[in-house]
Amino acid sequence: MEPELFFSTLKHRIKKEWILCFCSAIGFGIAAHIYKFLNFLPNWDSLLNLYSSQNKIDLGRCFLSVGCLFGSYYDLPWINGMLSLLYLALSAVCISILFDVKKTLPLILIGGMVTTFPTVTSTMSYLYLADGFFLSMLCMCIAAVLIARAPATGFRGSLCVLFPASLLCAFSLGIYQAYLAFYLTLAVIYLLWKLLFSKDSIKELFCLALRFAVSIFAGLLLYLLSFQLILTFSSQKLSEYLYISNTYSLKMLRPLTSAKYVVLDFFHYFFDFSNGVNLFLLLNVFLFLLLTLLFLEAFHRQKLWDPKNRVRLLLSLLCIVCVPFAAYALYFTNSSLRAHNLMVMGLCLVYLLPALFYESMPADSRFFPCLKRWAILLLSFLTLYNFILLANISYQKLEISYEKSFGTVIRLADRIEQLPEAAACDKIAVFGSLADSESIAIYFPPNMTGITDGYILRKQDTSMGENVPQAMLRDYCGLSYSDTTQADKDRIAQTAQYQEMPCWPRAGSIAAFDNILVIKFSEENHS
Incomplete structure (x- = not known):
């Protein structure tokens, strides 16, 4: 196929919703991170990695060298930064495809949230490997879209997506293991959305959940096998950083202790008032109040209180409860592990929930439906503005x-x-x-x-x-x-x-x- 014909065909296949989400992600991402992209603002690790092949097999990141290959192994702010932004924007598009978002404002909000979330800013402070990390995230997003777009039932249809999805998961885990938690959170929230707003039967949703579970377990297995082979041939030993050696030996499995810290750290992230009140915490309070009202309304609108929908209601509540445990899933691999900001990208999906509710709201010009839409819009844009402020203040500190x-x-x-x-x-x-x-x-x-x-x-x-x-x-x-x-x-x-x-x-x-x-x-x- 001639290049002109290829690009002409591609143009007709790209939907305007994808372009809008992509452009929103790039625009908000530049507003948040251009300070970093146009200046050399290293942290302590960057100064040791002005050039590095990213051979981090001892940290379990056996594919990080491949992930960072496209940006060269130099710490190049503009190149690494724009590659990172490209991967993030494509991830935002994948999320919009996953949830079948069509409305303009939710598409804009999804693109903005994905590229300005504080985890992105923290990762950008290690810009020499940020492009690799965000490629890992993109692989997880593509895997989720493949799983979601598979036929509802049928072994052959499921198998044709499970294999590539598992390969993508394995490659992503080999770049940065923390995106396991992002994938699990994305899967849980997607299942919740299908329970609330789709007409799929419980059997079909069970098959969907099973495909997600098989993809991640197969991906983990492929990752562990390839990692062990690479570790053996390279004659390297596992690092003690963040108790990684204990994680892979499974010596520190204490589920109850891990569950306790999941709950504590989840609420600490959103509601830590120990050092006073600020905009971030206030917006989080309004976020959770708004989400509570939106979920209650969704339960009522979908008639989940009806006894015949009791199973659907219980599964929806179970998904809501599982969100913190998915976002901090790595705690269950090692009870001594504590997640730092680079490891909690899954929490970004909590901030996307209002935009997804906006998408699902039926057209209604009455006062209260309009008020809800304005509340979602105002809260989301204030949150975006605050994330952009956090990014720019952080880079000034750097x-x-x-x-x-x-x-x-x-x-x-x-x-x-x-x-x-x-x-x-x-x-x-x-x-x-x-x-x-x-x-x-x-x-x-x-x-x-x-x-x-x-x-x-x-x-x-x-x-x-x-x-x-x-x-x-x-x-x-x-x-x-x-x-x-x-x-x-x-x-x-x-x-x-x-x-x-x-x-x-x-x-x-x-x-x-x-x-x-x-x-x-x-x-x-x-x-």
Whole structure:
């Protein structure tokens, strides 16, 4: 087929609803994230990944290298950012297809919510891998559409979608395992929607739920098999980060403990008033009040209170209760795990519920139906505006923390060049840490992981064998040093010369020990 004919055919197959949702996602996404796309605003991890092949097999992300391949392995704000936005916009379109959204305002709201949700902002702070993560999300969305569009019954029809859907799930899990929770939340909310607003029988909905369950279990199995093979051939060991080694060994399965933390963390995300009242929390209160009214009305409109619809009502209530457990599903793989903001993209779907209700409302010009539509519209756009504010404030914090850290590195380099003994040093040892440099999140709320208003000069050791001060001295000041073993650090810490050293920024806080350059940020306990 000639290119002109191909694109002409494609043009006629793309629906205007998809274009509207896609354009909304791009527009709101640029409003929220262009600050990040047009500036280099790294966090502590970014500084160690200016170029990285994303070989994170030890974290279970055996396909992350493939996911990040399209944006190159460099941290390129505009390229990685626009790729991320493209995947998010396509994910929004998939969600609109899944729920068969036709009305203009819900399509606009879906596109906006998906690209501005705080989890997206947190992920953008790790922009060197954001495109890979959002490709993982897109794969889950496509898998859900395949499952939903399969014939209602029939083994052959189900099988033709289960295989590609399972492959997509496995590939997604191999990029970032947290999107398992997103897929489960999407499936639960879709089943809830079918119970409330479709004429499908309970048998047909059971077959649909079964297809979702089989796709995710088959995807998990394929992922685990491929991961174990790759792990074996690469001779790598699982990391202790976020208790990953325990997760894959299934040593920490405590369902009741996990269920308790699911409930606590779900309500903490939406209703944590411990640090006072703000717009995010107030909007969440109105959101849940509005959702309660909308669900009650939907139950009444669909006559679910009727005894003959009792099973449908009970299943609908079960789906509502299951939403938090789906959004935090990873807790049931390891009771010690606590989700940070990058891991809760499934909660975005809660904010999409008002838009979906708007779509399902029948045309009615009376006062109260109109009032409900205006309430949904006002609440949703205020939420979108607040998400855009959170994104831009977060990026301003990143810029300030980066510039503050950059200034400190220049001062470090100046001190090193003034130290005659430093010329003979080829190794570096960093002791202690700068005040306010260990935080990995800033609380607005929500807790914005990857954002800090402190220093990003963290001295943590990484699998790359270097720390941030070491990397910044090399990349920004041309001072290259290899890392120091823990045995060398322990030996240095026992010397009188080290114990008499003052902490940064006082004179004498940088010294040479044979061929090792020592920087003392703060006192460390070496007992």
